[in-house]
Amino acid sequence: MPELPEVETVRDGLARHVVGARVVDVEVLRDYSVRRHEGGPAGFRDELLGQRLGAAVRRGKFLWLPLEPAAGSVDGPAAALLAHLGMSGQLLVRSGVALADRSPHLRVRVVLEHDDRTAYGAQALDFVDQRTFGHLSVQDLVPTPDGAPGGLGSDLAAVPAPVAHIGRDLLDPSLRRDDVVDAIRRRRTGVKRALLDQTVVSGVGNIYADEALWRARLHYARATDTLRRPEAHRLLDAAAEVMTEALAQGGTSFDALYVNVNGQSGYFSRSLAVYGQEGEPCPRCGTLVRRDEFMNRSSYTCPRCQPRPRNGRW
DNA sequence: CAGTAGACCTGATCGC
DNA sequence: TGCGATCAGGTCTACT
Numbered sequence: 001m002p003e004l005p006e007v008e009t010v011r012d013g014l015a016r017h018v019v020g021a022r023v024v025d026v027e028v029l030r031d032y033s034v035r036r037h038e039g040g041p042a043g044f045r046d047e048l049l050g051q052r053l054g055a056a057v058r059r060g061k062f063l064w065l066p067l068e069p070a071a072g073s074v075d076g077p078a079a080a081l082l083a084h085l086g087m088s089g090q091l092l093v094r095s096g097v098a099l100a101d102r103s104p105h106l107r108v109r110v111v112l113e114h115d116d117r118t119a120y121g122a123q124a125l126d127f128v129d130q131r132t133f134g135h136l137s138v139q140d141l142v143p144t145p146d147g148a149p150g151g152l153g154s155d156l157a158a159v160p161a162p163v164a165h166i167g168r169d170l171l172d173p174s175l176r177r178d179d180v181v182d183a184i185r186r187r188r189t190g191v192k193r194a195l196l197d198q199t200v201v202s203g204v205g206n207i208y209a210d211e212a213l214w215r216a217r218l219h220y221a222r223a224t225d226t227l228r229r230p231e232a233h234r235l236l237d238a239a240a241e242v243m244t245e246a247l248a249q250g251g252t253s254f255d256a257l258y259v260n261v262n263g264q265s266g267y268f269s270r271s272l273a274v275y276g277q278e279g280e281p282c283p284r285c286g287t288l289v290r291r292d293e294f295m296n297r298s299s300y301t302c303p304r305c306q307p308r309p310r311n312g313r314w
Numbered sequence: 315c316a317g318t319a320g321a322c323c324t325g326a327t328c329g330c
Numbered sequence: 331t332g333c334g335a336t337c338a339g340g341t342c343t344a345c346t
Contacts, residue, residue, distance in 0.1 A: 133340060
């Protein structure tokens with residue numbers, strides 16, 4: 001569910017509210033939500049207890065908090081608390097009376113304490129996830145191949161191991177757009193598939209893929225190996241632009257399922273041109289937006305601005 | 315190797 | 331009211 005702008009909104013909230021805090025308790029209410037942690041729920045808890053959260057970092061839709069071991073503890077390799085929100089995950093920061101709020105879909109609660117207890121008091125980082133496609137785990141950090149920072153929010157040239165295969169995203173200053181253009185044009189598939197492939201470029205999901213394609217006037221089934229360089233650049237520019245605009249509005253949410261760390265929804269859904277707009281007029285030409293089944297999900301296009309390519313193989 | 319369908323979950327909504 | 335089918339913003343794995 002959450003794509004880059006939504007995850008970045010959450011990262012920013014974590015950077016403001018929980019960075020610097022120390023883990024004093026961990027409650028795993030649903031084992032499946034920590035399935036990616038090697039040592040299971042008990043190991044997950046053990047590895048977090050006493051650790052300090054050092055930063056809030058994001059690459060694409062992956063989010064992590066590097067751990068600073070407590071003074072005097074025996075430290076292994078550098079590690080981080082890794083989160084992926086999947087389709088319905090939320091990270092909510094609760095403190096004071098709100099600590100009593102327990103969502104029915106609360107899967108993991110990480111209880112935190114700040115050094116300056118007079119200012120913060122007890123605090124919890126709640127992982128709430130209806131569909132449970134999201135997950136939390138503690139992961140070793142591995143070096144990035146290019147030596148550049150692993151993601152937005154840190155200058156560490158390292159990423160959690162499960163993020164090593166994820167490409168940089170369009171808000172990453174170290175991303176080289178020319179390389180992404182080449183990678184897209186080298187593939188033999190439809191352009192939307194390439195845009196959604198997180199190893200090519202990360203952070204783009206179904207909403208922003210459709211919005212970017214509409215802005216770039218490209219059909220989702222356009223074969224990548226027929227794309228001209230300027231067309232591919234136009235697409236990446238459009239994707240970066242639409243995600244930046246969405247971020248400025250706190251992200252896209254259709255309901256209370258996607259919220260920031262304070263439980264508030266973003267407003268970008270009002271600005272969507274085609275996604276979810278079947279039967280509504282295209283904001284550019286007035287032609288009615290159509291919905292197609294594609295990759296077992298939906299794709300929305302303006303049939304006039306984005307005509308299906310005649311030689312499209314999909 | 316690259317590309318693609320299916321699996322993994324829960325809940326809301328719609329038509330009968 | 332109940333039941334089944336369908337839909338939802340993602341990613342990993344196991345095929346071809």
